Amino acid sequence: MLKEVKQTTEFIREKTNNFEPQIGIILGTGLGGLTTEIEKAYELAYETIPNFPVSTVKGHNGKLIFGTLNGKKVVAMQGRFHYYEGYTMKQVVFPIVVMKNLNISHLFVSNASGGVNPDFEVGDIMIIRDHINLMANNPLIGPNEEELGPRFPDMHETYCKKLVQKAETIAASKGIKVQKGIYAAVTGPTFETPAEYKYIRIVGADCVGMSTVPEVISARHMGLTVFAISVISDLGIDGKVVKVSHEEVIEAAKATEPKMTLLIKEMIAAI
Numbered sequence: 001m002l003k004e005v006k007q008t009t010e011f012i013r014e015k016t017n018n019f020e021p022q023i024g025i026i027l028g029t030g031l032g033g034l035t036t037e038i039e040k041a042y043e044l045a046y047e048t049i050p051n052f053p054v055s056t057v058k059g060h061n062g063k064l065i066f067g068t069l070n071g072k073k074v075v076a077m078q079g080r081f082h083y084y085e086g087y088t089m090k091q092v093v094f095p096i097v098v099m100k101n102l103n104i105s106h107l108f109v110s111n112a113s114g115g116v117n118p119d120f121e122v123g124d125i126m127i128i129r130d131h132i133n134l135m136a137n138n139p140l141i142g143p144n145e146e147e148l149g150p151r152f153p154d155m156h157e158t159y160c161k162k163l164v165q166k167a168e169t170i171a172a173s174k175g176i177k178v179q180k181g182i183y184a185a186v187t188g189p190t191f192e193t194p195a196e197y198k199y200i201r202i203v204g205a206d207c208v209g210m211s212t213v214p215e216v217i218s219a220r221h222m223g224l225t226v227f228a229i230s231v232i233s234d235l236g237i238d239g240k241v242v243k244v245s246h247e248e249v250i251e252a253a254k255a256t257e258p259k260m261t262l263l264i265k266e267m268i269a270a271i
Contacts, residue, residue, distance in 0.1 A: 113231070
C-alpha cells in the first residue's frame with residue numbers, strides 16, 4: 001500500500017502547491033456543511049486522485065478540500081468510504097494514511113449514528129470517548145507497515161482525553177448540549193433489528209454506526225491525535241425503535257449540523 005500512498009501524496013502535493021495541512025477532518029452523513037466554513041485553497045474530486053476510492057453513498061459528495069479554518073490549515077474529506085460499499089478495510093483507511101503523509105497531526109471525525117442509550121434524543125451530539133469494534137474486521141490485519149506504526153498498537157486512549165475535556169468546556173460556554181459515550185461500529189448496510197439494538201446496548205455502547213472505527217484505528221496506529229463526535233440521527237431504544245430510512249438520517253444530521261460545526265470550529269481554533 002505504501003507505494004500507492006506515496007504516488008497519491010505526490011499527486012496531491014503537486015496539485016495543491018505543497019499545501020501542508022495540520023488537521024484532517026472526516027465529515028459524515030449529512031454533515032458536509034462544515035466545508036462552507038473553510039477558506040478554500042484547493043478542491044480535488046476523488047475521481048481525479050490516483051488510487052482514491054469513490055464514495056457511492058447519498059450525502060457524501062466526494063471531494064478533498066484544502067484550506068484554512070479558524071487559523072489552522074486543514075484537509076477535509078467531504079464524503080468518506082465504508083466497508084459496506086464493498087471496499088477492503090485498506091481502501092477505507094487509505095485516505096487517512098495519505099493525510100498522515102501530508103503531515104497532519106490531528107484527525108477530527110464526525111458521523112451520524114443510532115442512539116441506544118435511553119437518555120439520548122434525536123439531534124443530540126455525542127462526544128465519542130471510546131469505541132467497540134463489531135465489524136469482525138480490522139484495517140491492520142495483514143503484514144504490518146512498520147513505516148506507519150507498530151504491529152500491536154496500544155488503544156488505551158484512542159480518543160484524546162484532553163480534547164474530550166476541551167470539547168465539553170467549549171460546548172458549555174456556547175450553550176450546546178452534548179452527551180459523552182461509546183460508539184459501536186457494525187458493517188451495515190442494514191439498519192439494526194430491535195434485538196441487535198438491544199445487544200449493542202448490553203455490550204456497553206451508547207450509539208451504533210457503520211463507520212469511524214476503521215479510520216480511527218488507522219489514525220492511532222500512525223500516532224495521530226483523534227477527536228470524534230456523533231450526531232444521534234435516530235433511536236434504537238427498546239420501545240422506541242421505529243422504521244428509519246437513510247433520507248431521515250440525513251435530515252436529522254443536517255438539523256444538528258450548525259451546532260456540530262460551531263463546536264468543531266472552536267475545537268480547531270483551540271489546538
